[in-house]
Amino acid sequence: MSRVLPHPLLSLALALTWLLLNAPPTPGNVLLAVVVGLTVPAVMRALEPRPVRLRAPSAIARLLGVFVYDMVRSNIDVAQVILNPRSGERRTGFITVPLELREPAGLTVLAVILTATPGTLWVQYDSDTGCLLLHVLDFTEDSDWEARIKDRYERPLLAIFERTPA
């Protein structure tokens, strides 16, 4: 199993991408998708990626829902900040969030989430201390951003990405 499919998730993603690009799925396209999924991950061997294991499918679904909701809401919030002329009442600034999450894949997903929700900007992450420096555009409503990031994103990510021994 592991010799034929060293990166099962990558193989699956590549095969699905092939099918999406070459819709509708005729038998020939399906066969080509399987070939692509089986052969292309061999290229990844040169990069020596760390194995990623996903757990807790229910947590993945819930995180996806939270992400889409927060993405839409923060877009509307930031649009209001830009269009609203009363910019004097807005407090903007940096916050430091100490993270427990150390798994590189989990941190990557967290970076994607925080970037895709306008209003939070990932500035710097220190892998020695595990501290994340964020810039927040608008502090006015529910000001506890640290707890918000830890509850909404970090805890599900800890559940999803298995901790691999360093």
Place this chain on the structure above:
Amino acid sequence: MNGAELPIWAACLVVLLTVTGAGFALVGALGLIRLKTFYERVHAPSLGATLGMALILCGSMLLLSLIEDRLVLRDALIGLFFTVTTPVTLLLLARTAAHRDRFDGNPEAPPEI
């Protein structure tokens, strides 16, 4: 079916999705002018790169699915790669700005961590 045979409800929905998406992108561009500091301004263009992009792609997928008479999900790949690659640019910009501001001793520089 071709574009001219599109039912009116579908045409309205496609227009609503794409114009709303383009509106978010426009507000993002406006934010680049209106916001004052670099760190505030970086937030603005991500409006077009997230919800704006998603709405325009939804409109595009709906239109293509109706015209080609089957489910066309190709555009979702654009959204996926857009979402995965945007953080790289923004992270590099933010890191560079933070480094420059700290080096210059700028009072608005981010705190050390």
